[in-house]
Amino acid sequence: MRYDPMSPITLDLFADVEPEQQPRREQIGEQSCVLRGFALPWLDRLLPALEAVLAAAPFRQMVTPGGFTMSVALSSCGTWGWTTDRSGYKYTRNDPQTGLPWPEMPEVFFELAQAAAREAGFTDFVPDSCLINRYIPGARMSLHQDKNEGSYAAPIVSVSLGLPATFLFGGFERSAKSQRVPLLHGDIVVWGGVDRLRYHGVLPIKEGYHPQLGEQRINFTFRTAE
């Protein structure tokens, strides 16, 4: 498996992009990186596909097993959708709110996630789940691990759109000190391999307005759940 943080990102998609606008890879861990601006060329296809998914599976706030309502509103697409309620965290084939299967993962979602994983050194990523998170100003995600998946062999691919955020990238215990990673519209974080179970979270989103997405941050988290 190729994992060369120094090699430039070379995709036909970026051939016409100005040199100073070329995406850049920044390592944040042994097998973790941020791909700056990587999602930007997909946006024209990504946003209409997002609208279609949300029409079928609207954002809703969920309750944690501890009984607290999350500040982030969630939806999902793909074979499996992540949900939480008083009984616990789980992946389900159907949206509990409609009883219907989660919307199919749009091709453009899959292509972007697979391309990002490949750029980060993880070949043949086949996500079967995309959790869609909406953060309004003040919304946050406290430190947690993604550990409801059946296998940890596949990486996590996290796409940021809209308002900026500070991503917390921690260690293997909640008490370990976290790195603070600023994330902008179009940035993608990928972590896997030895870093797959690292704690992570998001600081409260600051007030602001994004020209394309308005007063919100949208995050896609791609995973292989099964």
Next chain:
DNA sequence: AAGTAGCA
């Protein structure tokens, strides 16, 4: 268990 408040 992906949460908050209160206190240092």
Next chain:
DNA sequence: GGCC
């Protein structure tokens, strides 16, 4: 920011 860290503890519970």
